[in-house]
Amino acid sequence: MKAPSSLEQLIQALKVLPGVGPKSASRMAYHLLQRDQGGAANLAHAIEYAIATLKHCRRCNTFTEGELCEICADEDRNHQQLCVVEMPTDLLMIEQTLAYHGLYFVLMGRLSPLDGIGPNEIALARLLERAVDGEVQEVVIATNFTVEGEATAHYLAELMRTRGLQVSRIARGLPVGGELEHVDPGTLAQALVERRKL
Amino acid sequence: MKAPSSLEQLIQALKVLPGVGPKSASRMAYHLLQRDQGGAANLAHAIEYAIATLKHCRRCNTFTEGELCEICADEDRNHQQLCVVEMPTDLLMIEQTLAYHGLYFVLMGRLSPLDGIGPNEIALARLLERAVDGEVQEVVIATNFTVEGEATAHYLAELMRTRGLQVSRIARGLPVGGELEHVDPGTLAQALVERRKL
Ligand SMILES: [Zn+2]
Ligand SMILES: [Zn+2]
Numbered sequence: 399m400k401a402p403s404s405l406e407q408l409i410q411a412l413k414v415l416p417g418v419g420p421k422s423a424s425r426m427a428y429h430l431l432q433r434d435q436g437g438a439a440n441l442a443h444a445i446e447y448a449i450a451t452l453k454h455c456r457r458c459n460t461f462t463e464g465e466l467c468e469i470c471a472d473e474d475r476n477h478q479q480l481c482v483v484e485m486p487t488d489l490l491m492i493e494q495t496l497a498y499h500g501l502y503f504v505l506m507g508r509l510s511p512l513d514g515i516g517p518n519e520i521a522l523a524r525l526l527e528r529a530v531d532g533e534v535q536e537v538v539i540a541t542n543f544t545v546e547g548e549a550t551a552h553y554l555a556e557l558m559r560t561r562g563l564q565v566s567r568i569a570r571g572l573p574v575g576g577e578l579e580h581v582d583p584g585t586l587a588q589a590l591v592e593r594r595k596l
Numbered sequence: 597m598k599a600p601s602s603l604e605q606l607i608q609a610l611k612v613l614p615g616v617g618p619k620s621a622s623r624m625a626y627h628l629l630q631r632d633q634g635g636a637a638n639l640a641h642a643i644e645y646a647i648a649t650l651k652h653c654r655r656c657n658t659f660t661e662g663e664l665c666e667i668c669a670d671e672d673r674n675h676q677q678l679c680v681v682e683m684p685t686d687l688l689m690i691e692q693t694l695a696y697h698g699l700y701f702v703l704m705g706r707l708s709p710l711d712g713i714g715p716n717e718i719a720l721a722r723l724l725e726r727a728v729d730g731e732v733q734e735v736v737i738a739t740n741f742t743v744e745g746e747a748t749a750h751y752l753a754e755l756m757r758t759r760g761l762q763v764s765r766i767a768r769g770l771p772v773g774g775e776l777e778h779v780d781p782g783t784l785a786q787a788l789v790e791r792r793k794l
Contacts, residue, residue, distance in 0.1 A: 411642035414635030437612030442607035442643040
């Protein structure tokens with residue numbers, strides 16, 4: 399006696415979600431099938447729609463439905479500043495502070511050799527191309543203050559400096575080990591204002 | 597500036613999963629889109645396939661792809677015993693013991709008034725119909741030994757007894773290989789109260 403194969407397939411499929419092991423996958427599958435088939439159908443549709451719709455902004459690499467995201471398309475932003483963040487959520491957090499008016503570059507990750515994430519897995523080549531376009535004067539590195547975020551920052555700073563760019567790092571107003579996502583906008587604004595030259 | 601709407605929709609849709617709040621939903625969405633689009637497409641398909649394929653066994657209420665599950669269709673099982681469990685996973689656990697050869701009834705939940713799960717949300721009416729079919733002689737209640745599982749067991753036992761059925765409850769006690777030193781006082785107390793004559 400085993401679970402029916404379509405149920406087993408659903409449980410296996412749910413394990414692609416980060417932080418979801420066999421136990422949670424099983425609980426999720428039963429919940430979807432037994433208590434929320436409408437929500438389940440909607441989830442399937444949302445996944446397919448997002449895959450079909452979302453691409454990376456040609457300039458900043460964040461997720462967007464068009465060729466250029468709203469920010470990159472905004473002529474009123476300061477095109478001489480380029481803020482480098484790990485994830486789109488970090489970009490949204492910085493936007494909420496209203497303390498930054500330049501453009502962004504979203505790495506979609508951070509260097510993490512142990513997880514197999516090297517320079518090729520984050521969009522480093524595209525960032526460099528972007529940073530030396532002649533318009534960018536200052537690169538503000540706003541990766542997280544985690545071990546991996548810091549390593550990424552140092553690696554980026556080195557690359558930028560050898561290309562003659564001015565590089566700064568948002569200030570360590572964030573707690574050590576802290577992530578942008580978990581900090582209040584005021585602290586984050588302060589960290590932007592007090593960015594250090596690297 | 598907000599996330600693109602198809603990304604926002606995906607994050608919202610992921611929140612139907614039990615135990616997934618806004619933060620995890622966001623992390624899951626980025627992971628699916630950035631690191632595992634194949635797994636994401638597969639998940640969408642598995643959800644749709646499971647919804648389309650799975651139904652409840654006409655006799656025992658577990659998930660099955662046919663009208664009757666393998667166990668209910670098995671003529672060699674003891675049709676006079678009916679074991680009541682909360683979820684299909686519980687049924688699979690009992691099957692693994694090879695210690696039970698009767699049939700099952702799967703409630704697909706347990707009474708939990710605080711979560712809005714009353715007698716109508718679990719398949720009580722169908723269980724009663726099944727239990728009084730003339731064939732069933734003994735009902736073995738194997739709901740969990742949680743507060744809610746116990747309450748469900750007492751409620752069921754009462755219903756069954758008034759219908760003249762013999763009702764039993766799986767035993768509580770120390771695990772096989774268990775040491776008194778490592779068991780909680782409540783379990784040990786129950787093991788003493790429910791001691792068997794040798
Ligand atoms: Zn952009
Ligand atoms: Zn069945």
